Amino acid sequence: MTFKHAKLLLLAALLLSLLISLFAGRINSYVLFVLYAIGINIILAVSLNLINGYTGQFSLGHAGFMAVGGYTAAVITNQFGDLNAFAAGALFFGALLAGGLLAAVTGLLVGLPTLRLRGDYLAIVTLGFGEIIRVIFQNMNAVGAARGLSVMHGYTNFFWTFGTAAVTVYVVTALVHSTYGRGFIAVRDDEVAAEAMGINTTKYKVTAFVVGAFFAGMAGGLYAHSIQFLTPSGFNFMQSIAIVVMVILGGMGNTPGVIIAAILLTLLPEGLRWLAGIPSLPGIAKAYPFAWVGNTRMIIYSLLLIGLMLTRPQGLFTWKRRPILPA
Amino acid sequence: MTSPSENPLLQTERVTIRFGGLTAVSGLDLQIGRNELIGLIGPNGAGKTTVFNLITGVYQPTEGTILFDGQSITGCKAYRITARGIARTFQNIRLFSSLTVFDNVRTAFHLHLQGDVRHALWRGRAFWAEEKAIATQVLELLEIFHLEKFRAAPAKSLSYGDQRRLEIVRALAARPRLLLLDEPAAGMNSSEKTDLMRLIQFIKGKFQISVLLVEHDMQVVMGICERIAVLDYGVKIAEGRPDEVRRNPKVIEAYLGEERTHDA
Numbered sequence: 001m002t003f004k005h006a007k008l009l010l011l012a013a014l015l016l017s018l019l020i021s022l023f024a025g026r027i028n029s030y031v032l033f034v035l036y037a038i039g040i041n042i043i044l045a046v047s048l049n050l051i052n053g054y055t056g057q058f059s060l061g062h063a064g065f066m067a068v069g070g071y072t073a074a075v076i077t078n079q080f081g082d083l084n085a086f087a088a089g090a091l092f093f094g095a096l097l098a099g100g101l102l103a104a105v106t107g108l109l110v111g112l113p114t115l116r117l118r119g120d121y122l123a124i125v126t127l128g129f130g131e132i133i134r135v136i137f138q139n140m141n142a143v144g145a146a147r148g149l150s151v152m153h154g155y156t157n158f159f160w161t162f163g164t165a166a167v168t169v170y171v172v173t174a175l176v177h178s179t180y181g182r183g184f185i186a187v188r189d190d191e192v193a194a195e196a197m198g199i200n201t202t203k204y205k206v207t208a209f210v211v212g213a214f215f216a217g218m219a220g221g222l223y224a225h226s227i228q229f230l231t232p233s234g235f236n237f238m239q240s241i242a243i244v245v246m247v248i249l250g251g252m253g254n255t256p257g258v259i260i261a262a263i264l265l266t267l268l269p270e271g272l273r274w275l276a277g278i279p280s281l282p283g284i285a286k287a288y289p290f291a292w293v294g295n296t297r298m299i300i301y302s303l304l305l306i307g308l309m310l311t312r313p314q315g316l317f318t319w320k321r322r323p324i325l326p327a
Numbered sequence: 328m329t330s331p332s333e334n335p336l337l338q339t340e341r342v343t344i345r346f347g348g349l350t351a352v353s354g355l356d357l358q359i360g361r362n363e364l365i366g367l368i369g370p371n372g373a374g375k376t377t378v379f380n381l382i383t384g385v386y387q388p389t390e391g392t393i394l395f396d397g398q399s400i401t402g403c404k405a406y407r408i409t410a411r412g413i414a415r416t417f418q419n420i421r422l423f424s425s426l427t428v429f430d431n432v433r434t435a436f437h438l439h440l441q442g443d444v445r446h447a448l449w450r451g452r453a454f455w456a457e458e459k460a461i462a463t464q465v466l467e468l469l470e471i472f473h474l475e476k477f478r479a480a481p482a483k484s485l486s487y488g489d490q491r492r493l494e495i496v497r498a499l500a501a502r503p504r505l506l507l508l509d510e511p512a513a514g515m516n517s518s519e520k521t522d523l524m525r526l527i528q529f530i531k532g533k534f535q536i537s538v539l540l541v542e543h544d545m546q547v548v549m550g551i552c553e554r555i556a557v558l559d560y561g562v563k564i565a566e567g568r569p570d571e572v573r574r575n576p577k578v579i580e581a582y583l584g585e586e587r588t589h590d591a
Binding site for chain 1: 383409414424425426430434437438447450454457458501
């Protein structure tokens with residue numbers, strides 16, 4: 001595909017998610033909650049893929065940007081009482097944007113000094129930054145410190161979640177599939193050669209960082225208004241790692257693969273939970289035959305990850321992609 | 328070809344760079360005329376690649392100034408110097424290995440983009456028109472160098488000689504006025520070398536550019552350069568026409584060692 005009908009596809013995705021959100025009342029609320037988690041993880045993984053995958057800057061601080069966006073959006077919507085549907089939508093959109101923008105500014109502030117570092121050094125600095133953000137929220141009484149922050153409105157719905165996810169995918173793909181955007185991959189492949197070809201590598205890296213942080217902030221806002229309770233520990237180092245795993249598993253710089261990985265890795269723990277909850281199976285006398293899965297769920301999840309990393313280090317979903325030439 | 332002394336394209340004035348206690352290049356005065364093909368030679372470790380890195384902004388000189396087209400580019404960042412009109416290839420090939428042949432060349436075109444990020448995001452008429460124009464130019468360039476049949480192949484899958492040529496194409500895509508070639512003949516057999524010599528002269532004529540060639544291979548250097556500068560231990564020890572340089576005793580000494588007379 002030449003990516004020529006991208007805008008139409010984006011519009012179709014937005015309309016579809018709006019349509020589904022109108023019928024969301026008929027969907028079981030647990031299923032909806034898992035669906036929102038999938039959408040949020042797609043946003044996080046695809047935006048991190050721009051930084052880690054396409055631009056090759058290993059960042060471990062994505063949860064930090066998510067926290068900035070989540071807390072910002074929650075504090076804004078908490079100022080308001082019950083509103084009619086239209087006003088609530090406008091408020092939520094504004095709050096999400098504000099969260100994204102503040103996360104982007106944070107990304108700029110963190111990116112400018114740190115992006116001259118490479119590889120492991122950058123990973124360590126971004127990891128440290130993510131922890132600093134978490135500790136700041138943990139000690140900020142205005143947002144409940146370690147007690148957490150209740151989010152009054154459950155504004156997150158199918159439209160906002162998957163609409164934002166569609167916009168994220170569009171922006172990242174549109175950026176990369178252009179003469180301008182090939183620069184991101186050039187920076188990843190060889191920084192010295194990229195500079196020699198007239199590419200301002202610092203600017204490209206900071207751009208990737210800021211765009212990635214913006215969408216992570218949006219995802220944070222959606223998360224806050226879905227789970228309706230924020231704790232600083234929800235944005236810890238493990239959350240950053242979980243997003244990195246989605247990117248690596250999907251294949252660095254492979255957006256469709258990363259989307260699939262985000263879906264699978266969100267469903268996997270839920271699937272294991274469901275398995276543990278099966279009351280009986282024909283032919284097996286014991287009740288809850290898979291109850292052991294419930295206790296060892298996270299161990300199984302970790303073992304699967306280790307196994308995948310050992311057998312498919314290049315990512316689960318690497319396929320030959322046709323180069324995209326303008327027709 | 329105009330005489331290099333009047334209105335040179337590139338001029339280095341007493342350029343020196345020290346790494347700790349080591350003076351890699353010392354007080355180098357070098358002029359490159361417009362549409363001139365000049366060679367830079369010297370034994371291993373003489374500082375040839377360091378001179379390249381100084382001109383292209385990878386290193387900043389400790390002392391001295393570098394003028395390009397009459398304006399100082401001393402201390403400029405590498406990407407700005409490329410934008411001014413100096414492009415290079417690398418001694419150890421540095422292509423964008425995961426990108427296709429087409430995309431490697433296309434990346435260098437980003438210097439001439441009219442639109443910016445917003446164009447790429449909005450993907451309107453102007454964006455597609457520009458992308459199409461760039462694609463045409465990229466394919467034209469690839470055709471000149473007989474690489475168009477590999478356009479969809481990843482750069483790393485090309486043969487060694489093709490990778491070297493692709494690096495030259497990529498550098499040309501930046502539309503330089505001065506092209507720096509760092510050992511383009513390395514690892515080539517003699518028929519490939521002959522092709523390369525023809526290619527370099529062709530490029531110089533077709534694109535009306537100056538070329539600075541660092542090369543070990545005397546067959547290539549002596550064969551095509553109009554003027555040659557010789558470096559030894561970071562100092563320019565000779566400069567002149569190929570036949571002059573070939574006979575220069577200092578050059579012979581630098582390459583073969585001092586001549587000893589054994590009178591007892």
